[in-house]
């Protein structure tokens with residue numbers, strides 16, 4: 001049986017979901033069944049849709065009718081996510097933001113930001129073509145910059161340096177905006193597969209491998225804090241709070257309702273194609 005090719009995300013937030021793939025004793029056995037490749041969220045979706053991967057941790061914005069969600073795991077937030085920041089120059093109200101620079105990594109957060117402006121605030125700013133995640137360069141070209149993942153966490157740590165160059169900014173947590181407006185969780189990503197890449201046995205095993213990895217990761221968050229403290233310039237207390245309080249890893253019925261609502265909202269403003277029915281992997 002060939003190994004399943006996994007497209008995974010190279011940020012801090014998915015680390016608990018991938019714990020068993022990266023740590024003994026489970027990693028050696030999982031390596032006989034899976035081949036993990038780390039990339040940006042937008043690229044995970046592109047790899048899965050193009051058939052370069054069989055399984056991807058993909059933005060919910062990239063789900064199509066051909067892909068099935070693997071039940072159990074998600075990257076979501078129940079209130080503030082911290083790592084999705086809209087940095088707005090000055091202290092203007094959001095309604096006065098006219099141009100937004102976006103980061104090539106994002107698919108879901110871009111659509112969430114479009115929903116925030118078009119549906120919730122009834123304004124219509126121009127979204128510039130995606131660029132690399134450099135807050136100063138982005139804010140030099142636009143009224144606001146959308147950053148996701150580790151670059152957003154690092155920007156918060158470097159806030160004084162950024163504001164020394166750009167001037168004072170208002171920092172908006174996109175998940176907080178969404179949860180306040182909808183009273184639903186904010187969901188960014190799920191594990192998704194092309195179902196034809198799996199047999200019934202490999203689907204069942206995949207589901208149990210992914211769920212077991214999530215549970216091991218959640219139980220070993222302190223190990224992840226230690227490892228990531230050497231990988232990223234963020235204080236351990238912030239990493240710990242992020243993994244415990246900001247990110248929610250369990251795909252529960254509220255998260256599924258949130259995905260459906262997000263896709264309906266995104267379709268209603270033309271930001272994403274309609275996806276009337278979510279498909280789930282049967283295991």
Ligand SMILES: C=C(O[C@@H]1C=C(C(=O)O)C=C[C@H]1O)C(=O)O
Nearest residue numbers: 041059083107108109149188189
């Ligand atoms: C919470 C985050 O969620 C990520 C945001 C995504 C997006 O905006 O498309 C996709 C995958 C998630 O890992 C983050 O990276 O900060």
